[in-house]
Amino acid sequence: MYRVLIVDDEPEIRQGLKLKVNWEKLGFLIAGEAGNGAEAMAMLAEKAFDIVITDMNMPLMNGVSLLEACEMRYPELRLLVITGYEDIQYAKAAVRHQARDFMLKPVARDELSEALTRLRKELDDERTEKNEASAMQWRLSQYYKEMKEQYIVQLVKENFAHERERLERAKLFQLGEWDACPVRFLTVGLRPLAYNDNQPAQDRSPEKMHLPFELVCRESLSAYGESANLFRDSSYPGLVHIISILDDKELALLTESLKRNVSAYIGMEPFIGIGHSVMGLKHWSEGYMSALLTWNLADRGMHDAARGAAEGQAALSEDTVKVLRSCVQRGDIASFECTLRRELEEAFQISRSRFTKVIFQLYLMLEALAHATRAALEDGEQLWLRPEKVLGLDSVDKASGFLMPIACRIADRHHASEERGESSLIEAVRQYIDENYMIDLNLSMIAERFNYHPSYFSELFKAKAGKTFIQYVTDVRMKQATRLLEETELSLWDIAELTGFSNASYFSSKFKRVYGLSPSEYRQKRPE
Structure with a gap:
């Protein structure tokens, strides 16, 4: 709903406008009324509005002054002028201050409805554009990249109790469509080139060069956009891994680019293991394993084994x-x-x-x-x-x-x-919540995952954790939300989605209940 402020010094006129059309059906909410421009400016300072519908001839602060003040202080506000005076000066003022419409009283129902419909489309288009820009900013943010990489590692190394859980998180990180695409994993590591006497090998060992190595690999992947994603696995600190939906020709170009760039900028030769193609998120672990196998086996006297790892299915069912x-x-x-x-x-x-x-x-x-x-x-x-x-x-x-x-x-x-019994169980539950707060978590799902009856699990969790399941989940989500508010410029919609809330409105109300401030107010007061 877009919020509307009606400004007119005659109460009966304001009431007539409210009854003229079905505002809710058109997508609007009458969120405020003012008797003159001064009252309107005071309300605009206190609350957010999308549209101001104003008369022109009013005491204290007339419509011309109000339009001028709105244009200066609230340039994104949509202005609609309705007046009983067919005065050319008023019309010129409305045009000068970019009012969307200028209508004479009494306003016909159809005329007002058409004007509001045009405004609604304009606001919808603007919101869509902002949301797309915000989504792009979010996808490009470092925080998003880190969480996406963590999810890929979790996807290839852990079992998901529910397929819905796997798909929900995949969609959050723009990987939902990859479920139906053939993907291949690459494992990339370093080995030293031959060195001369002036450049000892130990000064440029793979262990010491892992950070620049990763940066060069990331830069090499940048040309492929979202079709290839790099991630790190803490179990293999000397390696980087890539998951891609590139075809064979593009994959060959990528591997050549990696070899060329790493050799040129790092002074070491990268060795690349390419796994066999897999289809479906639940089979990614198999593709990841085949890439690791290929990297481990090839060029170490085991070429046949390496080819076998990169082709066909896993050796064990x-x-x-x-x-x-x-x-x-x-x-x-x-x-x-x-x-x-x-x-x-x-x-x-x-x-x-x-x-x-x-x-x-x-x-x-x-x-x-x-x-x-x-x-x-x-x-x-x-x-x-x-x-x-x-x-x-x-x-x-x-x-x-x-x-x-x-x-x-x-x-x-x-x-x-x-x-250690139930204490160990609750520790595992808390760890699971800490790692999965961004998806839809409910007590029944968690109880089923850890093989407990929901009622017993609810009492057990409260006794061991010192707070209810819902309170704990909310605390974890709020902690992450405050971090995002402090460290990023992401929109409330993005933060709500990222922290597991169903929508921005619910997130805002929950946040204010916990902290006594709205998310926007909290962000404005964050420490410099």
Whole structure:
């Protein structure tokens, strides 16, 4: 609804205008009335209006002075003049101060309705333009980029209990349409070039050059817009990853650009692993894994394995991975080892390439579980740091001997967490809310995710967290909202969407209830 202020010194005229048309149906709300220009200016200073409908001949401050003041102080305001005086000077003043219409009393119903309809279209077009500009600013903001990258990492490494949850967040980050597109992942890392005596290799090691390396990769991707997105995974600090919907020709151009730019500006050769094409958000983890496998295997004496990783499907089926993951989480190490050895033996009989691929897929599954349970891996257990180690795992016994200790440590960590009982559960719930506050969260959904009855979960959460589920979610969202108000110029609509509120109006009312100020007032009073 657009807010309208009616200004006329005759109350019956103001009442007549209010009854003349169906304002609500036309998209307007009569939000204020004033008896002269001075009263109108006072109201404009207190409240926001979109349209001022004014008479011209009024005491204290007439319509001409009001138009002049509005043009100076509120240039975005739409002005509509309705007067009983057919005076050329009034008409000239209305035109000079950019009034949208000049009508004589008594105003016909159709004439007023047509004028308001034109104003409504003009305001709608302006709002659409502003929203698009604001959305562009939001998409370009660093905060948006960081959150989008975090979401991609979460999407390729974690399981989503509900498909709706996955799609909601994908749409928020302009990735909803990618669900129906074939995508490919790239993993990019550095290796030193040959150095002369005046430039020791240790001064420009991959570890020391990871930041400029990332910046050069981002710059190389800028030519491809939203068709290719770079992200970092904290599990692999020396690598950058790219997800793209580019076709084969464009992808080849991108890889050549990356190699050329990194070599020219960093003085090192990038090595790029390209995964096989996957379709659908729920299969992105598979595409990501194939890129990691390709990067780890290729150019290390395992070219056939690398080609196998980049083509076809994963070596282990999704059902097998689920069984193995469940065994570790339940602490059923005997069943895990039995399934593990069976899969390794089958792969060993097929080919060395298949065997190596299974080892990496099992390792990546365990690494994701280690991250979830916060079980630290030793340097010697991190294959991405020591990809050549897989060359030594040339038998089922050796591969099992490498993977089993990792699985046992994760199972022990998971068991220790379970022994902490409900406190550990609430800690996990709070972490989930902290990471997913921007989507639609409700008590029933969270209770189902953590296998509790909603009523019992509600009481348990309040007892352990010291506040209700709704209060906790609101606190988390408000904390993020204040951060956005302080650090960005995003519109209230963007902030509401980003922090999980259904619309800007609800967000504003909730914010004022919590802080005693509207979001706009809070932003104006933020510390410099």
